[in-house]
Amino acid sequence: MARPTLELVADADALASAIAARVVAACHHAVAARGRFVLVLAGGSTPLAAYRHLAERHDLPWERVVATWGDERLVPRDHPERNEHAARKALLDHVPIPAEQVLGWPEGTDGEAVAAAHAEHLRRQLGDPPSFDLVLLGLGADAHTASLFPGTGAAEAPGLTLAVRAPAVGERVSLSATALGHADEVLVAVAGHDKQGALARTLRAEEPPDALPLTALRPRGRFTILADEAAAGALATTYERDGDAGSGPADGVPVEG
Numbered sequence: 001m002a003r004p005t006l007e008l009v010a011d012a013d014a015l016a017s018a019i020a021a022r023v024v025a026a027c028h029h030a031v032a033a034r035g036r037f038v039l040v041l042a043g044g045s046t047p048l049a050a051y052r053h054l055a056e057r058h059d060l061p062w063e064r065v066v067a068t069w070g071d072e073r074l075v076p077r078d079h080p081e082r083n084e085h086a087a088r089k090a091l092l093d094h095v096p097i098p099a100e101q102v103l104g105w106p107e108g109t110d111g112e113a114v115a116a117a118h119a120e121h122l123r124r125q126l127g128d129p130p131s132f133d134l135v136l137l138g139l140g141a142d143a144h145t146a147s148l149f150p151g152t153g154a155a156e157a158p159g160l161t162l163a164v165r166a167p168a169v170g171e172r173v174s175l176s177a178t179a180l181g182h183a184d185e186v187l188v189a190v191a192g193h194d195k196q197g198a199l200a201r202t203l204r205a206e207e208p209p210d211a212l213p214l215t216a217l218r219p220r221g222r223f224t225i226l227a228d229e230a231a232a233g234a235l236a237t238t239y240e241r242d243g244d245a246g247s248g249p250a251d252g253v254p255v256e257g
Helices: 012-034 048-055 083-090 111-126 193-204 229-237
Strands: 005-009 037-041 065-069 071-073 132-138 161-166 170-175 183-190 222-228
Touching: 005 012, 005 229, 012 037, 012 048, 012 132, 012 183, 012 222, 048 083, 065 083, 065 111, 071 083, 111 161, 111 170, 183 193, 193 222, 193 229, 222 229
Parallel strands: 005 222, 037 065, 037 132, 132 183, 183 222
Antiparallel strands: 071 170, 161 170
């Protein structure tokens, strides 16, 4: 496992603000350096407040942004459970990103076919292998990230994309751990008491990647887990937050305030 840095914030509101600030900074840096910003959006409820913050940032060079998703459900594009649908309502419908620069997963019910088609689309648009400036991820209470679910073998699957079948959720499609690591920055947002166990286990990294999929990532650049105090639990006592005196390690993982 490439060792992430753990950064803690007070609560869900602070988490949303911090995520948005990291997106803004990464966007300005990428556009200045390469003329565009390639962003991989996360699904789930945790990032939605951050997306709403970003929707108010009309000063960003949205015409230079390329957006895609780390994973998706096999439902129609307008289905409320689709990650793309939620992100459009919270962010994309409110900012002037050109439609051709929103690289959503194809619709379909055959996961293998959807995954293969999306992989080819990403290669055409972003190179082979596709390269990302910022990847946003979450962490489930069962320790899944994107749709790389424990016990499915997905964490160590080869290739760029894959279909994943997990008993609790059925079939989904996801970027592979290798693909998610082709990024200048990976930011994992974790919120809520129910994530304490998954976060602690992931940071200890004492189990194989099939049990802790986030440990399969090997990002080429900055790798950060951004957690609120509810998710951090006892880890929140190991450092001083927001520039107060001192910082310290948690289970061998660098911790910043």
